[in-house]
Amino acid sequence: MSDTTAATERPASDGPAMEVRFRGGGFAPQSRRWVGVAVFVALVALVEWGTRAGWISPLTLPRPSDVFGTFVELWNSGLLFKHLGPSLSRLAVGAALGASAGVLLGVLIGLFSYVRAGLVPLVAAIFPIPKIALLPLFVIWFGIDEGSKYALIAFGTFTPTVVATYGAVDNVDRSLIRMGQSFGLSWLSIVRKIVLPGAMPGILSGLRISLAIAIILLVAAEMLGAEYGIGAYILQAGSLYDLERLFAGVVILSLLGVIVSAAIAQIERRVLGWRT
């Protein structure tokens, strides 16, 4: 029986017809690419306007255009790269050491109960130590030049990487491991072909946090015995209350953070294309 005949045979009640109100939707994040940029631009424009109009005193906030001027000067004088070079190498070496050691230990904790029982409390104990507090110790251990800086950054990235990695290994689907065993795969094959790829999403999202911490620690690492480096530059400007230079340095760190995060997003897109 079609709808039209049904309607003629048995008329519906005579009350007023009302369209059903839509109440679904929402709660689904969508990509809105330019909003982030717009907020940023609006904020900078507001500060610029405030400092020019005078309702923000130049003592509280530097004028964004002045900060930009300082940045251009830094670029033109070639000092930018003189500062950026050592910082980037410290960041790269320190983070690489810390993250690879962290992934290795995290996988071992994930795989072996004895390692887990022995080291998880230790990791929990060193995780909350502010690594900056240990800088003098590192200077004694590794020397005042590059060694202590690498060590500080490496140590800071190490603990969050360990925690993220063993969590990721724990979360690998056990039924896939059983499958591997049921086909007689060797232990090494199971680790290499099932556990590690399965833990990759967790490891990469842990790496995001670890690398942000590495950038934070960069400034701390350059507190002692560094002539050049973004951190040294910021600290120098800070002690002179030179807000333009301070902000120029901070902006560079922010940009560094954005670039690192974008790089990890790229890696995730390539390595984790299999995720639904």
Added chain:
Amino acid sequence: MDIRLEAIRHAYGDTEVLQDISLAIPAGRIVCLVGPSGCGKSTLLRFIGGLERPMEGRVLQIGAPPEGCLNPLTFVFQDFALLPWRTVQGNISLVLEDHGIRGKRARAIIDDVLARTRLSDFASALPKQLSGGMKQRVAIARALAVNPAVMLMDEPLSALDSQTRELLMDDLITLWTRQPFTSVYVTHNLAEAVRLGHRIVVLSRRPGRICEVVEIEKPLAERLYADPDLDEVQRHLWEMMRDEARAAEEELIDV
């Protein structure tokens, strides 16, 4: 190769799950294990496949596995257990790599099993692109690739919708008719059991014991959808299981 279970008993803590199970699984036949939920049928299958150890009793392999058999006891899982980061052919080559089969030889095996499961066009698809039925066909292809002596199927169709289930049952029957394989097939679905089983073993609720073993003589290829002979067997099985199933269902609450 035959499989024989001798007086198997098992308990998890204080709850006894299996009691005195003795069973023969003859080569070239499909033995279905049916029973109410929680009766230990999947546990029994894991004993047969060596993924778990019974507390008492033994699982015996009788005779050598056939020539060219890479993994005599091979599972097909309910949740497919495909590696999501590997393509269809990558998932199959996974189980060949450890036997040193790579390159051309692997290619030949993969092409053969994909053709047998009608998946040749999807060799480079990722699991996330496949439907449930196709995923299970990939898992079956992967099992066939190691040329198993016994296929251990743990509710292989339970995660699929009923139409896909019918289609896959037809596929399994075609596969068996072309080349008979030995299989232990765990299911709670009696329709599957009577379509695919040469021998149906009915387990009681926990602690699981063998209630009855029903043989169905009719050849697999002649068993059709809604076959009256099979319906008769299915009704008989259900009569036997109904009370057990109800009791088992009520039991779950206080476990």
